[in-house]
Amino acid sequence: MNSLAKIFVDGAAGTTGLEIRERLAPRSELSLIALADAERKDPVARKRALNAADMVILCLPDEAAREAVTLIDNPATRVIDASSAHRVAEGWAYGFAEVEADGYAKIAAAKRVSNPGCWPTGFLAIMRPLVRAGIVPADYPSSVSGVSGYSGGGKSMIAEFEDKSSADYTDTVSRIYGLNLSHKHLPEMQKHSGLSHPPVFQPSVGRFYRGMLVDVPLQLWALPGKPTARDVHAALVKAYPDRPLVKVASLEDAAAVKTLDAEILAGSNGLTLYVFGNDKSGQARVVAAFDNLGKGASGAAVQNLNIMLGLPETTGL
Numbered sequence: 001m002n003s004l005a006k007i008f009v010d011g012a013a014g015t016t017g018l019e020i021r022e023r024l025a026p027r028s029e030l031s032l033i034a035l036a037d038a039e040r041k042d043p044v045a046r047k048r049a050l051n052a053a054d055m056v057i058l059c060l061p062d063e064a065a066r067e068a069v070t071l072i073d074n075p076a077t078r079v080i081d082a083s084s085a086h087r088v089a090e091g092w093a094y095g096f097a098e099v100e101a102d103g104y105a106k107i108a109a110a111k112r113v114s115n116p117g118c119w120p121t122g123f124l125a126i127m128r129p130l131v132r133a134g135i136v137p138a139d140y141p142s143s144v145s146g147v148s149g150y151s152g153g154g155k156s157m158i159a160e161f162e163d164k165s166s167a168d169y170t171d172t173v174s175r176i177y178g179l180n181l182s183h184k185h186l187p188e189m190q191k192h193s194g195l196s197h198p199p200v201f202q203p204s205v206g207r208f209y210r211g212m213l214v215d216v217p218l219q220l221w222a223l224p225g226k227p228t229a230r231d232v233h234a235a236l237v238k239a240y241p242d243r244p245l246v247k248v249a250s251l252e253d254a255a256a257v258k259t260l261d262a263e264i265l266a267g268s269n270g271l272t273l274y275v276f277g278n279d280k281s282g283q284a285r286v287v288a289a290f291d292n293l294g295k296g297a298s299g300a301a302v303q304n305l306n307i308m309l310g311l312p313e314t315t316g317l
Contacts, residue, residue: 004031005309008053010046010060010068015154016082017059019298024305027316047071055308057301058082069112079112080304082297086114087188094192095304096121097313098246099128099239107307115304118152118296119144119203120188122214122288125246125271129239131194135227136218138196144189145202147174147262148212152292153205161207176204211266212296214288221282229277229284236273236286244314245295245303247272264289269299269317 007030011017024030033053039045050056051074058065058081065083072079086092093110097103107113116124123144130136150161160168178201186198199216220227233251240246247270254274265272271290277283290296299317306315 004029006031006033006052006054007057007305008033008049008055009057010050011058011064011082013040014059015151015158016293016297016301017057019293020057020059020082020301023298023302023316029311043071050074051077053077055080055305057305078110078308080115080301080308081113082115082301084117084184084188086112087117087120088191089114095300096124096192097303097307098243099124099192104307104313107304108310110308113304113308115297115301116192117185117188118148118212118290118292119146119185119201119214120192121271121296121300122146122212122290123189123199123216124192125273125288126214126216126236126286127189127193127195127199129235130232132239133235135223135225135232135235137224138194140195140223141197141200142195142216143200143202144214144216145204146212146214146287147204147206148292148296149208149210149262149266150205151210152212152296157205158209172207174204174206176202178203206262208263209266210291210293211261211263212290212292213260213262216286218284218286219282220277220284226282228279229275232277232284232286233275236275240273245270245299245317249274251275251277260287260289262289265294266291267294269294269303269314271295 009017009021012021033049050072056079062083062085065081065085092112092114093106095113095115097107150157159166183201190198236248274287276285303313306313
C-alpha cells in the first residue's frame with residue numbers, strides 16, 4: 001500500500017479489543033487511531049474516529065456495535081464487527097475465509113465483515129464441509145459440545161474466575177451453560193452450516209484462561225451411504241487445501257491421541273481438526289482445537305483485516 005492504512009479499534013478496552021490492538025501496534029504498515037480514555041464513550045469523538053479510519057474493528061456489545069455502524073457516513077470506511085450483531089445480517093460477508101471456496105474473495109471485496117463467534121468457528125469448520133460434500137444431510141439432527149477457557153466470557157467472567165474480592169467469584173472447575181437451548185450462536189451455526197435445524201448446543205466453560213475444544217459426534221451408521229471415519233476425514237482434507245491457519249490431523253496422528261487438552265493450541269492463531277472413529281460401532285467424533293481468543297476472536301479479526309487490505313493473511317500472526 002502506498003500510505004499507511006488507518007485502523008480504529010472501537011472497544012479497545014475489552015478483552016478482544018486489547019488483544020487486537022496488541023497484535024496491530026508493532027505493524028509498520030498500519031496507523032492506529034486511538035482515543036483518550038475520556039473520549040472512548042464520547043459519541044462525537046467516536047464518530048470522528050470511525051469516519052477517519054480506513055478500517056474499523058468493532059469490539060463492542062451487540063447493540064453498541066449496531067449503533068456504531070449507524071455513525072459511519074464515510075463511504076470509504078470498511079468495518080469488521082467482532083460482536084454477534086451482524087453474523088446473519090444481509091449485506092455482511094461472513095469472516096471465516098476458509099469455510100467456503102469463495103470466502104477469501106468475498107471478504108477481500110466486502111465493505112462489511114462479521115467476525116465469527118468462537119463456538120461457531122469450531123462447529124462450522126467441521127460441519128460445513130460435511131454438509132457441502134453430502135456426507136451429512138441438511139436435515140441431520142446434529143449436536144455440538146465442548147469446553148472453552150473463561151476468557152471467552154469477557155471481563156465479567158474473567159473477574160468471576162480470578163477476582164476473589166468479587167461477589168461473583170467462583171472456584172468452580174467446570175460448568176455447563178446455554179441450558180435454555182436458545183444461545184445467540186445458534187442462528188449463525190445453522191445458517192452458515194447449511195443445516196435445516198440448529199444443532200443441540202452443549203457448551204461448557206472451564207477453569208483455564210484460553211483455549212477450547214469443539215466436539216461434533218456423528219452416528220455414521222445413520223447417515224446416507226454409511227460413510228466411514230476415513231470418508232469424513234477425506235472430505236475435511238479436501239475442504240482445507242494448503243490453508244495456513246486450518247489443519248486436519250492425519251488419521252494416524254488422531255488414532256495416537258488418548259486425551260485431548262483444551263489448551264493444546266492456546267496462544268496460537270490456528271485451528272486443528274481431529275477425526276476419531278470406530279468402524280465397528282459406525283461412530284465418529286470430529287473435534288476442533290483452537291484458541292478462543294486466537295482463531296476464535298482477535299486472531300480471526302486480524303486475519304480478516306489482512307485479507308481486506310490485500311496482505312498475506314498471516315501478517316502479524
